[in-house]
Amino acid sequence: MDPTQASQTLQKVLSDYLDAVAAQRSLSAPDLAPHFVKLDSLEIELAPWLDPRIRHFMESKSYRKAHDYLTALLSSKLVNPTENRQSCSR
Numbered sequence: 001m002d003p004t005q006a007s008q009t010l011q012k013v014l015s016d017y018l019d020a021v022a023a024q025r026s027l028s029a030p031d032l033a034p035h036f037v038k039l040d041s042l043e044i045e046l047a048p049w050l051d052p053r054i055r056h057f058m059e060s061k062s063y064r065k066a067h068d069y070l071t072a073l074l075s076s077k078l079v080n081p082t083e084n085r086q087s088c089s090r
Helices: 003-025 033-049 054-059 064-076
Strands: none
Touching: 003 033, 003 054, 003 064, 033 054, 054 064
16 A cells, blocks of 8 residues: 555545534434544554654544645645655755
């Protein structure tokens, strides 16, 4: 898996979690427990491919911050897999 795939996967799961949180005000509020289990497992599984700041947000359970940061990274195309990086030589 590359950093972009890891970021996209985590961003999708975080979006689903935030949607479930927003739905907590409804009468048929979804259970958040499965979302927490999925987020905890992804935090461990994707750690080698994630930006250190995202790892920090995930470890701190700052899911909104992680989602917003990932969204900004993915929309600006700043997630840059190592194999696609260009070197600057002098």
